[in-house]
Amino acid sequence: MTVTKxxxxxxxxxxxxxxxxxAFVLYKGELSRYQIEEDGLLEEAQYQRxxxxxxxxxxxxxxxxxxxxxxxxxxxxxxxxxxxxxPEDIVGEAVEYVKSFGYIDDMEYARSFIESRKDKKSRxxxxxxxxxxxxxxxxxxxxxxxxxxxxxxxxxIEAILQKKKYDPHTADHAQTxxxxxxxxxxxxxxxxxxxxxxxxxxxx
Numbered sequence: 624m625t626v627t628k629x630x631x632x633x634x635x636x637x638x639x640x641x642x643x644x645x646a647f648v649l650y651k652g653e654l655s656r657y658q659i660e661e662d663g664l665l666e667e668a669q670y671q672r673x674x675x676x677x678x679x680x681x682x683x684x685x686x687x688x689x690x691x692x693x694x695x696x697x698x699x700x701x702x703x704x705x706x707x708x709x710p711e712d713i714v715g716e717a718v719e720y721v722k723s724f725g726y727i728d729d730m731e732y733a734r735s736f737i738e739s740r741k742d743k744k745s746r747x748x749x750x751x752x753x754x755x756x757x758x759x760x761x762x763x764x765x766x767x768x769x770x771x772x773x774x775x776x777x778x779x780i781e782a783i784l785q786k787k788k789y790d791p792h793t794a795d796h797a798q799t800x801x802x803x804x805x806x807x808x809x810x811x812x813x814x815x816x817x818x819x820x821x822x823x824x825x826x827x
Contacts, residue, residue: 625642626639626662626664627641629660632708634651635651636650636651637654638708641670646670646674646710647673648678648708649678653677678709679716682707683716685704687726695727696727697722697729698757698758701718704718729757730765734769736749736752737749737766737770741771742782743779746810747810749767777815780806780819789802791820
């Protein structure tokens with residue numbers, strides 16, 4: 624393989640291109656240690672040593688650190704590693720490595736995410752948020768079934784009404800229509816909203 628390009632990323636880090644394709648990122652000292660220079664040759668054995676002993680090892684440690692820092696979905700972790708300059712194949716192996724220890728579990732992530740927010744957010748909002756984080760549709764739907772069971776979204780509606788300081792006894796028609804519109808836009812069902820407001824009136 625020919626080192627076709629060495630591109631600075633920072634003062635100490637460089638992108639290495641082999642045969643015109645991005646291969647990995649190395650530090651300045653590693654360039655010297657492995658005698659990597661533009662137009663130079665890199666033997667297959669040397670390439671595998673660098674890939675497995677340096678780059679892949681570094682990616683695995685980075686993945687572990689990212690997951691220790693905060694919970695992430697598989698998609699989020701892949702994106703973070705890619706942004707860190709790791710090629711797709713290295714990212715894939717690093718992700719499989721942490722998955723083998725159970726450090727990534729999108730199903731468990733979805734469950735935890737829903738449980739911690741279902742009394743404040745509608746299902747529509749939670750679904751959108753999890754989709755944006757890269758959780759697959761089937762996992763989101765399964766998590767909803769497990770977290771909600773036969774429950775509805777009324778607890779979340781009640782919490783929002785309290786937060787908005789909505790009082791069904793003192794609110795006029797315009798205020799009621801405004802809060803109804805707000806809750807419907809957030810993804811709550813009209814019938815659930817109506818019943819929560821009626822119960823609030825009866826219990827007052």
